[in-house]
Amino acid sequence: NKIGVIFDLDGVIVDTAKYHFLAWKNLADELGFEFTEAHNELLKGVSRVRSLEILLDIGNINLPESKKQEYLVSKNEDYLNYITKMGPEEILPGAEKLLDNLDKLGIKYVLGSASKNSPLILKQVNLLDRFEGIVDGNSVNKAKPDPEVFLIGAKKLNLKPEKCIVFEDAIAGIEAANRANMTSIGIGNKETLNAANYNFNNLTEIPENFFEKFLSKNNI
Numbered sequence: 001n002k003i004g005v006i007f008d009l010d011g012v013i014v015d016t017a018k019y020h021f022l023a024w025k026n027l028a029d030e031l032g033f034e035f036t037e038a039h040n041e042l043l044k045g046v047s048r049v050r051s052l053e054i055l056l057d058i059g060n061i062n063l064p065e066s067k068k069q070e071y072l073v074s075k076n077e078d079y080l081n082y083i084t085k086m087g088p089e090e091i092l093p094g095a096e097k098l099l100d101n102l103d104k105l106g107i108k109y110v111l112g113s114a115s116k117n118s119p120l121i122l123k124q125v126n127l128l129d130r131f132e133g134i135v136d137g138n139s140v141n142k143a144k145p146d147p148e149v150f151l152i153g154a155k156k157l158n159l160k161p162e163k164c165i166v167f168e169d170a171i172a173g174i175e176a177a178n179r180a181n182m183t184s185i186g187i188g189n190k191e192t193l194n195a196a197n198y199n200f201n202n203l204t205e206i207p208e209n210f211f212e213k214f215l216s217k218n219n220i
């Protein structure tokens with residue numbers, strides 16, 4: 001295989017951001033401050049621990065480490081209540097068609113996500129078996145925008161970073177892909193993700209012949 005693909009999970013394959021939002025909002029309610037959808041944008045692609053820090057900053061709240069640990073556990077339990085109700089109908093438009101296309105072309109793909117719940121989410125939507133490998137919050141020490149998650153992904157694909165294409169919806173993820181020396185594809189707002197090499201609003205906008213064109217353009 002000459003090229004490979006690395007997919008972010010939340011915001012690219014499924015929209016779990018809405019469940020993260022509900023779970024974080026419940027916590028903010030409990031702590032007595034307002035947490036909005038705009039606030040939630042700041043948590044996208046960011047690790048669970050870092051997300052709590054940002055949330056507490058928004059509420060101007062200081063907590064001892066033990067209390068933080070407690071809230072990290074309860075937030076995740078809350079989140080898992082939503083996740084365990086997910087099904088394949090929640091796969092974002094265009095995702096399955098894109099994977100089918102990659103299968104047809106013999107291009108392998110792995111997951112590169114910050115979420116420690118990635119394997120469960122992929123299982124819920126029946127996509128777990130399709131990926132060549134999973135790199136997620138359980139296997140990574142340094143969170144995005146550090147390139148580690150994608151560099152491990154390239155190793156799993158047995159490819160040099162330059163031969164990997166990353167699909168991402170978060171600014172931190174695009175930065176991580178660029179720092180890894182990979183081709184970055186921003187999924188979502190073009191202005192927000194202007195550091196990406198390519199931009200699409202969603203996966204349905206990716207042309208059928210995108211990868212063939214990519215290969216010939218790069219003389220691969």
Ligand code: G16
Pocket residue numbers: 008009010011020043044045046047048051076112113114115116117118137170
């Ligand atoms: C996802 C979300 C983030 C979330 C992170 C950790 O990352 O975008 O909002 O904080 O995972 O999730 P968990 O609490 O499940 O470990 P990605 O990289 O898939 O977009």
Ligand code: MG
Pocket residue numbers: 008009010011012044045168169170173
């Ligand atoms: Mg994401």
